[in-house]
Amino acid sequence: MLRIVLGFIFVAIIVDARYPGSYLSIKGQIALYLSAFLIVAWEAYSFWYFHNEQFLKIKSGIKDHTVDCNNLNHHIQELKRTQLDVNSYDYGRADRYDTSRYQFKRNEWAKTNRDNKVHNCSASVCKAANDQPFKYLCKYFDIDDNEETLSHLESALNNYLAAYQGKILLEQERDRLMQTLTDPLPSLFYKLNKSRLAKELGFESVRLVDINFQTYKFQYISSGGNSSYVVSIVLDMENLEKFIQYLGSRLRFKNSAKGQRALMTPQLREKIKARDKNTCQQCGISVNDEPNLLIEVDHIIPIAKGGITTEYNLQALCWRCNRKKGSTLIPRVESSGVI
Numbered sequence: 001m002l003r004i005v006l007g008f009i010f011v012a013i014i015v016d017a018r019y020p021g022s023y024l025s026i027k028g029q030i031a032l033y034l035s036a037f038l039i040v041a042w043e044a045y046s047f048w049y050f051h052n053e054q055f056l057k058i059k060s061g062i063k064d065h066t067v068d069c070n071n072l073n074h075h076i077q078e079l080k081r082t083q084l085d086v087n088s089y090d091y092g093r094a095d096r097y098d099t100s101r102y103q104f105k106r107n108e109w110a111k112t113n114r115d116n117k118v119h120n121c122s123a124s125v126c127k128a129a130n131d132q133p134f135k136y137l138c139k140y141f142d143i144d145d146n147e148e149t150l151s152h153l154e155s156a157l158n159n160y161l162a163a164y165q166g167k168i169l170l171e172q173e174r175d176r177l178m179q180t181l182t183d184p185l186p187s188l189f190y191k192l193n194k195s196r197l198a199k200e201l202g203f204e205s206v207r208l209v210d211i212n213f214q215t216y217k218f219q220y221i222s223s224g225g226n227s228s229y230v231v232s233i234v235l236d237m238e239n240l241e242k243f244i245q246y247l248g249s250r251l252r253f254k255n256s257a258k259g260q261r262a263l264m265t266p267q268l269r270e271k272i273k274a275r276d277k278n279t280c281q282q283c284g285i286s287v288n289d290e291p292n293l294l295i296e297v298d299h300i301i302p303i304a305k306g307g308i309t310t311e312y313n314l315q316a317l318c319w320r321c322n323r324k325k326g327s328t329l330i331p332r333v334e335s336s337g338v339i
């Protein structure tokens, strides 16, 4: 921020030097040079302070905590990278040649017709997909409404929710640690430039903006190429939760032999955490021991090994134990075959 202000000041100084006297009075010039000097002095002082022995001592004093926070950050990045690919079949490849008399200008089709996330269709299918996205998603992208698909979606939602909660808790923990530093200068830096202090102490920043939610598209291009229409269905957390509810109701688990099956929703996650008193069922650590502890909901028998979402098969685990268990992440999809 200060550097941006400094940039503006330098531009003003250059403009003023080019056209002397036309923009700034003498007082204005003094104020400009003085503020530039103060900012440069502050930056130089900050640079010196963050490389000074006293600060390096403070930094090494909380090293265990920063390493722990950065490990949680890496775990969040792994959760974030959860793949969501529920296409059930690989139909193989084929080449298509336009042999029509008029050579319709459907150039854009050529770019996308092998991408199984884009479905090229008529205007009426596009419109219908817009009205009933989940129904058309299943129908045109061959998403089977079966237990495996549902579990796969639930597992992805569970991971995304844990990543989001983890980010909030990690930032709270980082702030708490920075506030415990009793030296006056870190407190001043904390007020003036919190993110700089965090960076200098060795905390890596948490990024979730680049989370890659699966997107499916229905696309219509008229034969002349003049009219086009795209319907995008982004399976972000909100839509994913709705899709799980939709598939769950289609499968009518309540009436099936697996009547005890629950649906993995944010509410169920909170219920399991409350049932287990926010305590890790593996190592026994709880939010009473560590206020910003990330507690995750884990399938005791992993979904990949046939476990299902029932309250009996779910437990609260701290992020460290869940990370060690490691099998909760969805296995990468093979190039063909079912999920």
Ligand SMILES: [Zn+2]
Binding pocket: 280, 281, 282, 283, 284, 285, 317, 318, 319, 320, 321, 322
């Ligand atoms: Zn644990």
